[in-house]
Amino acid sequence: MTLELKKIIEALLFAAERPLTTKEIRQILAEATDEENPGVAESFRNVREAQVAAALEELKIETDAAQHSFQVVEIAGGWRLVSRAEYAPWLKKLLDEARPHRLSQPSLETLSIIALRQPISRADIAAIRGVEVDGVIKTLLERDLITIVGRSDVPGRPLLYGTTQRFLEHFGLRDVDDMPKAAELRLQAAALKTAEEKVEKTQAGPPVPPENQDERQTTTAPQQD
Amino acid sequence: MESDYRVKLEVFEGPLDLLLYLIKKEEVDIYDIPIERITNQYMEYLTIMQMLNLEVAGEFLVMAATLMYIKSRMLLPADQQVIDTEEDEGEDPRWELIRQLVEYKKFKDAALQLSRREEEQSNIFARRGEVGIEVDASKAPLAEVSIFDLINAFNDVLKKATARDDFHEIVEERFTVSDKIEEILYTLRDRTVILFSALFAQATSRAEIVVTFLALLELIRLKRLKVRQDQAFGEIHVIKVA
Numbered sequence: 001m002t003l004e005l006k007k008i009i010e011a012l013l014f015a016a017e018r019p020l021t022t023k024e025i026r027q028i029l030a031e032a033t034d035e036e037n038p039g040v041a042e043s044f045r046n047v048r049e050a051q052v053a054a055a056l057e058e059l060k061i062e063t064d065a066a067q068h069s070f071q072v073v074e075i076a077g078g079w080r081l082v083s084r085a086e087y088a089p090w091l092k093k094l095l096d097e098a099r100p101h102r103l104s105q106p107s108l109e110t111l112s113i114i115a116l117r118q119p120i121s122r123a124d125i126a127a128i129r130g131v132e133v134d135g136v137i138k139t140l141l142e143r144d145l146i147t148i149v150g151r152s153d154v155p156g157r158p159l160l161y162g163t164t165q166r167f168l169e170h171f172g173l174r175d176v177d178d179m180p181k182a183a184e185l186r187l188q189a190a191a192l193k194t195a196e197e198k199v200e201k202t203q204a205g206p207p208v209p210p211e212n213q214d215e216r217q218t219t220t221a222p223q224q225d
Numbered sequence: 226m227e228s229d230y231r232v233k234l235e236v237f238e239g240p241l242d243l244l245l246y247l248i249k250k251e252e253v254d255i256y257d258i259p260i261e262r263i264t265n266q267y268m269e270y271l272t273i274m275q276m277l278n279l280e281v282a283g284e285f286l287v288m289a290a291t292l293m294y295i296k297s298r299m300l301l302p303a304d305q306q307v308i309d310t311e312e313d314e315g316e317d318p319r320w321e322l323i324r325q326l327v328e329y330k331k332f333k334d335a336a337l338q339l340s341r342r343e344e345e346q347s348n349i350f351a352r353r354g355e356v357g358i359e360v361d362a363s364k365a366p367l368a369e370v371s372i373f374d375l376i377n378a379f380n381d382v383l384k385k386a387t388a389r390d391d392f393h394e395i396v397e398e399r400f401t402v403s404d405k406i407e408e409i410l411y412t413l414r415d416r417t418v419i420l421f422s423a424l425f426a427q428a429t430s431r432a433e434i435v436v437t438f439l440a441l442l443e444l445i446r447l448k449r450l451k452v453r454q455d456q457a458f459g460e461i462h463v464i465k466v467a
Binding site: 014015016017018080082083084085088091095103105106108109111112113116128129130131132170172173179180181184 | 239241288325328333334335336337338339340345346348349350351354
C-alpha cells in the first residue's frame, strides 16, 4: 500500500500549482472518490498525516536516487515538485517569463530584519538600519513579500509588519526559522529587551557583545549558515 | 560649477552602511574602533557627498554629531568629563555605537545569504497557475558597485588630479552634465568597457571632474552604463549596456 500511496502523492505534486501541505494531501486522500474503482479510493481514506509525511520523505529520497530532472522539496510550509538548477537555461526559454528584478541591498536588509524580528514596526526597523525605510517598505508591500500583521500597543499604535507566504517561496525557505542567521537573530521582542537590560547592568571596560565571544568571528569572515 | 542636473541616487544607504564600509576599508577591529581616524574619514566622505550635491539624509548628519561626541568623550580625561547620569559610569563611550553596528552587520550578512538563495531559486521552476510576475523596472540599484565605492574612486581621481602640475582651480570653460554625457558616450562608441579612471584622464579642473562624475551617475541611472569591480576596493570598470 505504501508504494501506491507514494505514487498518488507524486501525482498530486506533479499537478499542483503551489506547495501542498501534508494536511491538504491527507484531506484529498480522505475525500477523493473513484466511481470506476470505488475500492481503490476507499483504501486510502484513512491514511494519517504521519503516513503522508513518511511517504513524502521516501519520495524525496527516491527521486534524488533516480536522478530525475525534478526534485521534491519542502518549501513555504508545504511540498512541491520543482526542476533542478541544471535545466534552468531551457526552462527559462520555455517559460519566457519576465522574472522579477532581484531585490536591492536595502530591500534585502529590511526584509531580513522584518523576517527575523516580526512583528516589527517601521520605527524599530529604521532604528536597526540607521535610516528611513519608507520607500523600501512600500516596495516590499507591493511585491507581496511583507504584509501588515497588526498594530503595536505603544502610544501612536504604529503598524506592525511580517513576511508573507510569497516571501518564503521567493527565497525557497521552509519557514521563517529556515532564514539565514535565524538562531542568532530571531528573538522575540520581550527577550530582546531583557537582554539589553542585562547588558547595560554588567557593562564595564571594553565592549563585549551580548552573545558569546565567538561572535567576533562573524565580523571578519561571515559564517556559512 | 553650473549644474543643470541634480542627480538623485535611488539606492538609499545610510550612516551605518558608511561606517561599516570604512571599518572594512581601514581594516580596523569593529569592537575597538579608532574613533578619531574613523570620524575623520567619515567627515571626508560627507564633504564629498555634499560637494557632489548628492542628497545627504539627515541621519548622516546626526551620526556625524554622534561621532564627534564620542570622540570628545574619549579625548577628555575621566575627571573632566561631564558624567551623564543616565549612563553607567565607566562605560566605553563607543559601546552603543558598536552594539548597533555589530547587530546591523549581522542583518547585512543575513541579507547577503538571502540574496544567494534568491539566486538559487531563480534557476528552479515549478508548475505555475497564473503567472503573476511584476516587473519592477523602475528600481535599478547600483547593485554590484556601491555608491561608496564610486565615491572612493572619485576621491582618488580628484586627489591624483590636484597633484598634477597642469591642474587649474579656476574654471575657464563651462561644463554641463549634458555635454559630459554626450562625451562619455562618444568615448565609448567603439568600445564596451573603459576604466573609471580613464574617463577623467583629460580633465583639467576640479569642476570638470565633478561634472564628469555626475554625468556617469546619470548614465548609470538611465541604464546606459553599468559599473563593476573585480575585487573589493579595486579598479572600477564602466561598461556600456547593449
